[in-house]
Amino acid sequence: MSAPPSVPGSADQKVSRNVRLLSWFNFFGDFRMYGPIMVIYFAQVTGSYAAAAGLLAVKQLSSAACEVPTGVVSDRLGRRGTMIAGAVVMVAAHAGYAAAPGYGLLLVAVVLEGAATALWSGNNESLLYDTLLEAGREEEFPRHAGRVNSMFQIALALAAAIGGAVAGAWSLRAVVVLSIGPQILCVLVAVLVREPRVTGPLESTVLTHLGSALRGIRDHPVLRRMTLVSALRYSGESAAQLSPVFVAGLWPLWALGLWRTFGHGVAFAGFRISGWVIGRLGPARTLLSGELVDNVANVVALVKPTVVSPVLLGSPAYGVSTIAQQTVLQREFTDRERATMGSLASLLGSVLYGVVALGAGLVADRWGIVAALLTIQAVVLIALPLAWWVHAHASSPHDGAGTVAR
Known part of the structure; x- marks a missing residue:
């Protein structure tokens, strides 16, 4: 089926919309208050620092194993849908972290997070570039990519400071539970993104x-x-x-x-x-x-x-x-x-x-x-x-x- 004719100005409007949404998506995606204490939390739940370190290794392996399949999914099924899928899987991973009574559910959760990370890897940068390419503005990629990626750093800095305060006032698990909220917001943001047209x-x-x-x-x-x-x-x-x-x-x-x-x-x-x-x-x-x-x-x-x-x-x-x-x-x-x-x-x-x-x-x-x-x-x-x-x-x-x- 041929693509519908573009509406004048619609490609430029899509650029503004997607750049803004990608910025917020990156902010919420990395606003994980448990980041600095993740190993400590895993050790608290499993009773072993060795098990905690092993879980981090499994997460890395899961992401690596899913990299190529998820890249193919993005190219064949679309950037927006892949972005939404990754956000939904990441929510499931965080829910698993928060509810885990022991090693088993944490293991499932780290595998899910690795898969979600792979769904975003390659896809989100491609979404930004394709959005600019559709509008004939691909030369602007460095400027927009710089601004979009800078939101990671703001999120990491704020989340670390707030997470430390929450952990001191309540508990490590409370920090993990509160980190689910930003991931849910990622799903909502991803739904609002518009699919770029690739020829x-x-x-x-x-x-x-x-x-x-x-x-x-x-x-x-x-x-x-x-x-x-x-x-x-x-x-x-x-x-x-x-x-x-x-x-x-x-x-x-x-x-x-x-x-x-x-x-x-x-x-x-x-x-x-x-x-x-x-x-x-x-x-x-x-x-x-x-x-x-x-x-x-x-x-x-x-x-x-x-x-x-x-x-x-x-x-x-x-x-x-x-x-x-x-x-x-x-x-x-x-x-x-x-x-x-x-x-x-x-x-x-x-x-x-x-x-x-x-x-x-x-x-x-x-x-x-x-x-x-x-x-x-x-x-x-x-x-x-x-x-x-x-x-x-x-x-x-x-x-x-x-x-x-x-």
Whole structure:
């Protein structure tokens, strides 16, 4: 069936509506007051920190296992429906957390959360890009993506502060119960989103669709390298699990909350200015510059630890680099396989994340926390020459993109 003719101005109205709704969706989706105490809550319910850590690992595995199937679902059945499905599954996961009397229901809940995360991964960025593409405004992606993603950081900072107060006044379970509300609001917001119109025929079968996406990444030099950059950057986020141990050796325990808040504030600022920066430098150069800044800052912080090291540690350019990475990827993805290609990149990132986290943990046990963080940094450094190649390729007379046929 052919799509109905567009109404003048309707595409622009859809852009405004979807950008606004995606911003609130991201805010409510990450407004999880139990975030800082999740491991403690799991240990309280199961009676074991080992079981709690195992549940977190299962959640990561569930998300990784669902990445590619959910990307195919998004491409074949639509962005809005996938977004709603993810929100409904996330509500079920949170209800399971709140009601869990023991390990069994928590296990079901973490599997559900992993599936919900996978439903959103690739899909929500694709929804934003497709909405802009329909209106002929895809060049505005960095600006809108920066603003939409900045809402994550506001939610994380506020939720952590409120959750700590609620846990102190009532209980850990009360924090988890109250966190269901924002997830229900996510469902309501997702229902209001309008489906972007994507042109072009679908592949005849799911396997053909998946094969086409794999070949598109394999045969496209820029896309192949950017997929690796994305995965390597994500694996570096495993440092977040070990960094508090390093910071606690330099700052008092009461200051760890301030350190987290500072990190979210820096990331928020980065997301907000990312559109302006990318507009002047271009996405490839912005990504390369951001990776250089982050790598230098982390090496300086770790090689000679001082009281200033926690301020440098992490990803000072995280927000800007992330939007630059998303921009390059979205421009190179094909319209009909956009979410599937994004999910394949996320799957590779999840696998690398697990390998790097495990390796860093073994290094920490044998040689200490600084050695573990430097090991993670060494892996992330591999992204630098890849980002340099993409930057040089994009700066060539032919623009280097060689976008996959649509």
